[in-house]
Amino acid sequence: MSGAHRPPGGAGGSDPGGLDDPGDLGDDLEVALRVADIADAITLARFDDRDFSLDWKANATEVTEVDRASERAIVEALVARRPRHAVFGEEHGDAGEAGSRWRWLVDPIDGTSGYVRGIPVWATLIGLTRDDVAVLGVISAPALGTRWWGGVGLGAHVRRRGTTRSIAVSEVADVAEAQVSVTHSPGWDALGRTERLVELQQRARRSRGFGDFWQHALVAEGALDVAVDAVGVAPYDLAAVQPVVEAAGGRFSDRRGEATHLHDTAVSSNGLLHDEVIDLLS
Incomplete structure (x- = not known):
């Protein structure tokens, strides 16, 4: 564009x-x-x-x-x-x-x-x-x-569509009311955490699989509340995404909660739900 x-x-x-x-x-x-x-x-x-x-x-x-x-x-x-x-x-x-x-x-x-x-x-x-x-x-x-x-x-x-606006994350504070995006990959199977991904989806109000950059950008816009990426992401997949989420007021981390683009997992959220999601995944 x-x-x-x-x-x-x-x-x-x-x-x-x-x-x-x-x-x-x-x-x-x-x-x-x-x-x-x-x-x-x-x-x-x-x-x-x-x-x-x-x-x-x-x-x-x-x-x-x-x-x-x-x-x-x-x-x-x-x-x-x-x-x-x-x-x-x-x-x-x-x-x-x-x-x-x-x-x-x-x-x-x-x-x-x-x-x-x-x-x-x-x-x-x-x-x-x-x-x-x-x-x-x-x-x-x-x-x-x-x-x-x-x-x-x-x-x-x-x-x-030619219009620029500022964006901010949502204020949803309950996973039961959250819209989440989850990207499954074999890496989650290897970590033994696939059942936890399914549990997150079941707890949420609605789950989708938007994938890649889009899910995190939607978190930054407040359209999604949580996004869980595939295992195996690289720094160049995440270095542009993390600042956008954080500047919108959200949190971005690896699956253990460390705020970094350097690891091979990535979770973004509106911040209010982050600790609960990290506890579930880690």
Whole structure:
């Protein structure tokens, strides 16, 4: 979704991971939004035309030439605009200034398996971290006509159908009244926690499986109250998502409750339900 502009100021969410003030991130947000425009121009046209080739990675997940081309364009743009920052992309690895305390993490297409099947639930994820703490995120889902962003001191926002608004998590305080999204994966079986996932779904008022970035963005909007991701997620899947949820007033953690994008599980919530969900899953 091109044309997203720098949003108006708003009340920031919780300071992630106890990080001290990272300073004004407004200019970095502007960079991330412009870079997301570049990515959208590549990914959406190819998605609509169904014009791409498909390969398989060693971990048996799909990758397309669009993933690789989009990431190259994103990384080149970030390095040009932030030459003293490090950059890591899912497909091509490290770029930029090695050892910088500032690092961008990029997933050019989160939801490639849906992308290749014509399912519009996919997004480019651009996250900025300082000292391995996620402080800024942009989630751009052009096939859904939607972009979310947020960060420390920036508040959280969504732009949809040309309208930008601030967003906040829900105030649902009882799992029995909650809308939840659960993404099952074999990793939950290996942890012996699949029955706990089912129990959470049974306790909730309604359960869905939106998956990937979308479930967490919906928590940030207040449309969902809890989202439980698959086991096996990577930092580039989460670095853009965590700041958006936190800036919207929610909580984001691994399955044990640690507020980080670095582990292989992820749970987001409106905060009021978080401890109960973590107790159930851990």
